[in-house]
Amino acid sequence: MAKTLMIMGTGSDVGKSLVTAGLCRAFTNRGHSVRPFKPQNMSNNAAVTADGGEIGRAQALQARACRIEPTTAMNPVLLKPEQETGAQVVVRGERVASMSAREYFKKRSVYLPQTVSAFEELQTDADLIFVEGAGSASEINLRAADIANFGFARALNLPVMLVGDIHRGGVIASIIGTLEVIDPADKALIVGSLINRFHGDPNLFEQGKSFIKNRTGLPCWGPLPDYPDAQLLPPEDVLALDHRQVDQTGDFKIVVPRLPRIANFDDLDPLRQEEGVSLHIIQPGNPLSMDADLIILPGSKSTISDYEFLVAQGWDIDIKAHVRQGKSVLGICGGYQMLGRSIADKNGIEGTPKSVAGLGLLDVETSLSEQKQLRLENAVSSTHDLPLSGYHMHMGETTGKDRIQPFARVGDQPEGAMSPNGQIVGTYLHGLFASDQFRRAFLDQLGAKTNAELEFEARIDQILDGFAAHLEHHVNLDQIAQTMKTPRKST
CATH class of the missing domain: 3.40.50.300 (P-loop containing nucleotide triphosphate hydrolases)
Known part of the structure; x- marks a missing residue:
């Protein structure tokens, strides 16, 4: 034993x-x-x-x-x-x-x-x-x-x-x-x-x-002794988002609203390692910066209540102003659901049964359901025709016209949705930015400078080896x- x-x-x-x-x-x-x-x-x-x-x-x-x-x-x-x-x-x-x-x-x-x-x-x-x-x-x-x-x-x-x-x-x-x-x-x-x-x-x-x-x-x-590179490893505790509000000092600015039930926020980790990017976690009580190049709506464990919190903060107004400037928005999982016309929880999956109107930036609607979808995925991005991998972890089905132009394809099945002009993107695929080629193509298209030598997964293993050696030494x-x-x- x-x-x-x-x-x-x-x-x-x-x-x-x-x-x-x-x-x-x-x-x-x-x-x-x-x-x-x-x-x-x-x-x-x-x-x-x-x-x-x-x-x-x-x-x-x-x-x-x-x-x-x-x-x-x-x-x-x-x-x-x-x-x-x-x-x-x-x-x-x-x-x-x-x-x-x-x-x-x-x-x-x-x-x-x-x-x-x-x-x-x-x-x-x-x-x-x-x-x-x-x-x-x-x-x-x-x-x-x-x-x-x-x-x-x-x-x-x-x-x-x-x-x-x-x-x-x-x-x-x-x-x-x-x-x-x-x-x-x-x-x-x-x-x-x-x-x-x-x-x-x-x-x-x-x-x-x-x-x-x-x-x-x-x-x-x-x-x-403290090991600074350890902060680049995926955090477990949401407290990490409160300690670490701005990462990198790159010219391309990404802002992410700090939702109360934010989930799977390690989706953001590969972006933190791009030197041309500055990633800002916007804490409650603060507006979403109007000089942002990209807004990412992250995953949520309680989509409707987090969306209601987003509206109470006035972040919905900031997001729509950002879109009117011709800038892009990406919603991941719960964030994808928030981008649509409506979110319905008729069976009270997240609490009291209710339905709410969403941001209306994508012509889709979501119905929450008891069946949780859990699976690893290999996909191909529609815009860049590049492979990416990740996983699905959600309770809901999203349907609507904007799924005609999906974010990606899993085999012959559409995944996610995009607005007709490609400005608004939604996906259920967590972990998408860990795919190096896709991450670089996605950011390059939006005008960010990326590091062609950054291999995210390999770097995680290098940090683990470095920290293990650090332990051995001290x-x-x-x-x-x-x-x-x-x-x-x-x-």
């Missing part, structure tokens, strides 16, 4: 996903057969797996770090927020329900056997498994019936490494405080801590490391490996 280590954090967004990906690549590079696992994830940034389901984008990246294809076993429970107090519940890649937070917390222990079963599947062909926790390890108010952190770790007696982010400040207190407030039996599983995102001379933290070790009796690994991975244990067999 595979030896295992669980990576938990002192809080959300402390770098658990990145550290897990780095450990996956580092030990894969050492010749091990490695698998990632996260029992419960909450994210609207999801990926389609080869076995036809969906998991958190972070676990897909971690699978890539292991140089394997992602499967639904790597993230058996995925929560996709739809409202302020509720989420879609995805189990083993398939939507099973939509629940309020209160309802889910009452029922979540039901999913523990399924998370354990998925974990045991991964054990059959792995030497090592790195398990990522969720949020903060010290949320004692959520500890009962937990399946994401110590509830899962205790079920299988997993050793735990605690990660803290020094960039936030108070990292010593956050690590020691976590150990002070959690249950003693949970505390007994912790084998050490890691200080993440250090800036400056690491020697200046020697006293801090000694204090943590003396106070806790556990090794403190690191500090791990952290005693041999010592961490010695803390890994074979899990207890579930009963």
